[in-house]
Amino acid sequence: MFSKLQKIKESILEFFIRGSGILIILFVVLIFLFLLKDSLFFFKSYPLKDFFTQKKWLPISEPPSFGIIPLLLGSIYVTFFAIIICVPLGMGCAMFIAEVAPSFLRNILKSFVEILAAIPSVVLGFIGIVWLGPLVKKIFSIPTGMCGFTGSLLLAFMALPTIISISEDALRSVPYTYKEAAFGLGATKWQTLWRVILPAASSGIIAAIMLGIGRVIGETMVVMMVTGNSPIIPSSILEPLRTLTATIASEMGETVRGGLHYFALFSVGLILFIITFIINFLADLFLHRSKK
Amino acid sequence: MNYPCKIKTINLNLFYGEFQALKNINIKIPPKNITAIIGPSGCGKSTLLRCFNRMNDLIESVRTEGKVIIDNQNINLPETDLISLRRKVGMVFQRPNVFDLSVYENLAFGVKIHRLYRSKTKILEEIEHALESVGLWKELKDKLKKNAKNLTLDQQQRLCIARVIILKPEIILLDEPCSSLDPIATLKIEELLFQLKEKYTIVIVTHNMQQAARISQFCGFMLLGELVEFDTTEKIFTYPSDTRTENYITGKFG
Ligand SMILES: Nc1ncnc2c1ncn2[C@@H]1O[C@H](COP(=O)(O)OP(=O)(O)OP(=O)(O)O)[C@@H](O)[C@H]1O
Ligand SMILES: [Mg+2]
Numbered sequence: 001m002f003s004k005l006q007k008i009k010e011s012i013l014e015f016f017i018r019g020s021g022i023l024i025i026l027f028v029v030l031i032f033l034f035l036l037k038d039s040l041f042f043f044k045s046y047p048l049k050d051f052f053t054q055k056k057w058l059p060i061s062e063p064p065s066f067g068i069i070p071l072l073l074g075s076i077y078v079t080f081f082a083i084i085i086c087v088p089l090g091m092g093c094a095m096f097i098a099e100v101a102p103s104f105l106r107n108i109l110k111s112f113v114e115i116l117a118a119i120p121s122v123v124l125g126f127i128g129i130v131w132l133g134p135l136v137k138k139i140f141s142i143p144t145g146m147c148g149f150t151g152s153l154l155l156a157f158m159a160l161p162t163i164i165s166i167s168e169d170a171l172r173s174v175p176y177t178y179k180e181a182a183f184g185l186g187a188t189k190w191q192t193l194w195r196v197i198l199p200a201a202s203s204g205i206i207a208a209i210m211l212g213i214g215r216v217i218g219e220t221m222v223v224m225m226v227t228g229n230s231p232i233i234p235s236s237i238l239e240p241l242r243t244l245t246a247t248i249a250s251e252m253g254e255t256v257r258g259g260l261h262y263f264a265l266f267s268v269g270l271i272l273f274i275i276t277f278i279i280n281f282l283a284d285l286f287l288h289r290s291k292k
Numbered sequence: 293m294n295y296p297c298k299i300k301t302i303n304l305n306l307f308y309g310e311f312q313a314l315k316n317i318n319i320k321i322p323p324k325n326i327t328a329i330i331g332p333s334g335c336g337k338s339t340l341l342r343c344f345n346r347m348n349d350l351i352e353s354v355r356t357e358g359k360v361i362i363d364n365q366n367i368n369l370p371e372t373d374l375i376s377l378r379r380k381v382g383m384v385f386q387r388p389n390v391f392d393l394s395v396y397e398n399l400a401f402g403v404k405i406h407r408l409y410r411s412k413t414k415i416l417e418e419i420e421h422a423l424e425s426v427g428l429w430k431e432l433k434d435k436l437k438k439n440a441k442n443l444t445l446d447q448q449q450r451l452c453i454a455r456v457i458i459l460k461p462e463i464i465l466l467d468e469p470c471s472s473l474d475p476i477a478t479l480k481i482e483e484l485l486f487q488l489k490e491k492y493t494i495v496i497v498t499h500n501m502q503q504a505a506r507i508s509q510f511c512g513f514m515l516l517g518e519l520v521e522f523d524t525t526e527k528i529f530t531y532p533s534d535t536r537t538e539n540y541i542t543g544k545f546g
Contacts, residue, residue, distance in 0.1 A: 174392075177385065177387060178389060178391055178392070179350075180347070180350070180385060180389065181385065181389040181452070181455075182391075182401070183347065183350060183378070184347060184378060184382070184383040185378060185379075185382070185401065185402045185405070185455065185459065186374070186377075186378035186379045186402070186406060186459070187401075187405045188375065191405045195401060195404070195405070196393075199392060199393055200391065200392040
């Protein structure tokens with residue numbers, strides 16, 4: 001009797017777990033199909049080739065031009081610089097918290113990182129507009145501080161908590177015995193960290209960086225507020241630009257539902273989806289390889 | 293008893309905070325022999341062993357008094373160069389603690405941090421020697437690139453010994469090196485230690501009295517932080533001079 005009840009319980013549980021798994025896959029597939037469908041509408045009346053080769057994004061001029069290149073470049077610029085800033089900084093911080101800082105300092109730092117993660121992006125955007133932007137403008141003596149670089153700085157700031165806390169976890173979960181072994185062989189603290197602990201934590205650290213990058217690419221609010229919102233091909237990171245995400249967010253409200261512009265934005269969304277998909281795929285590939 | 297000695301302690305006391313774990317230890321360990329340290333759990337065997345390469349320094353609350361003399365030098369002084377000390381006095385731990393790296397990298401680690409050799413071929417040669425001396429070369433020569441975590445526990449522990457040997461130490465400390473191994477693997481490690489004693493001074497902590505009796509030439513019995521008796525293994529196991537030793541050996545406690 002008991003075992004029968006147990007069996008029913010277990011099969012319900014199994015059904016539920018399996019269902020959740022399938023649901024997730026279903027969601028992703030549905031979102032993809034949804035984006036694909038509306039994009040196909042768009043490409044029926046706007047040539048795919050122009051989408052990828054036109055150098056201008058002018059949705060409301062006559063005739064309109066939907067070249068994704070300026071937006072794509074905007075995203076790539078901002079993301080690239082954000083990564084260059086936040087990866088070394090985040091790694092350094094994680095190593096300091098995990099391996100160097102005395103325990104009281106570690107606790108203080110960790111709570112600060114948590115607070116950092118909880119700041120809404122609107123607030124960061126606000127800080128960017130009133131404070132960071134003017135500062136960037138002054139430092140580089142450029143006409144406006146609302147540019148790609150300001151966006152990169154803020155995005156780096158937003159990705160930091162993710163990178164720090166996950167890499168710190170990875171570093172701290174390296175068994176103490178490794179350290180003992182390394183010290184026992186006469187290694188210094190830094191040699192131990194560099195040659196033993198980092199390699200042992202590498203898969204966790206790569207995951208942390210990838211998640212950070214995901215955060216940077218997908219972020220919308222901050223880039224919309226501080227990067228100048230100008231969909232032209234930027235010649236440097238110090239110029240105003242616009243990312244894929246900011247384009248969708250700022251133009252979706254003004255479009256006619258079912259119009260060409262409306263569907264164009266879905267195509268932008270599809271590109272964004274494909275990019276994040278590729279990044280996740282690469283991250284997975286890398287994680288599996290480093291485990292072997 | 294008069295004999296040459298490699299390691300000697302003079303009035304060694306050690307405290308973990310308030311707790312005194314070693315009480316006035318005076319021990320003289322002879323070179324190129326296996327010395328076993330036995331005693332019940334918690335008597336301070338590991339603590340004493342870790343005094344010989346200053347591993348206790350890693351624990352913040354530790355305070356030591358007295359001298360630890362290796363080759364006529366007191367290493368228990370603040371100015372001691374811990375890096376070269378630990379190269380000279382290698383340590384093997386209770387659980388095999390190979391790094392999460394390839395077999396090659398595990399062995400090259402010490403070579404690199406001490407900058408012993410530059411050329412790749414020389415390093416490979418030394419790796420071969422080290423693996424040869426722990427009887428692993430035949431098994432592993434085609435697996436140098438494999439992650440050491442995938443080896444059997446017995447192979448891992450041998451690799452840990454090889455990792456020490458490649459640095460050409462003079463002393464090897466082993467803290468219950470066989471406690472996570474099965475009897476056959478244990479016997480293999482014991483045979484290995486027996487060969488190694490020709491070249492190195494070996495100090496081994498063990499729970500296992502038969503093991504101490506089988507492989508060691510000298511033996512110390514510890515109890516509650518004191519070194520109760522130190523003598524040849526033969527004497528300790530046949531006619532110990534202290535009744536506490538006798539009680540332990542005959543299995544009355546511990
Ligand atoms: N880090 C530490 N902090 C405080 N006390 C400690 C610490 N390490 C060991 N001790 C105490 O010191 C005493 C000796 O410990 P030690 O590990 O040297 O014993 P042992 O003889 O090696 O025991 P075992 O056979 O269980 O390994 C024990 O009472 C232990 O509780
Ligand atoms: Mg012990």
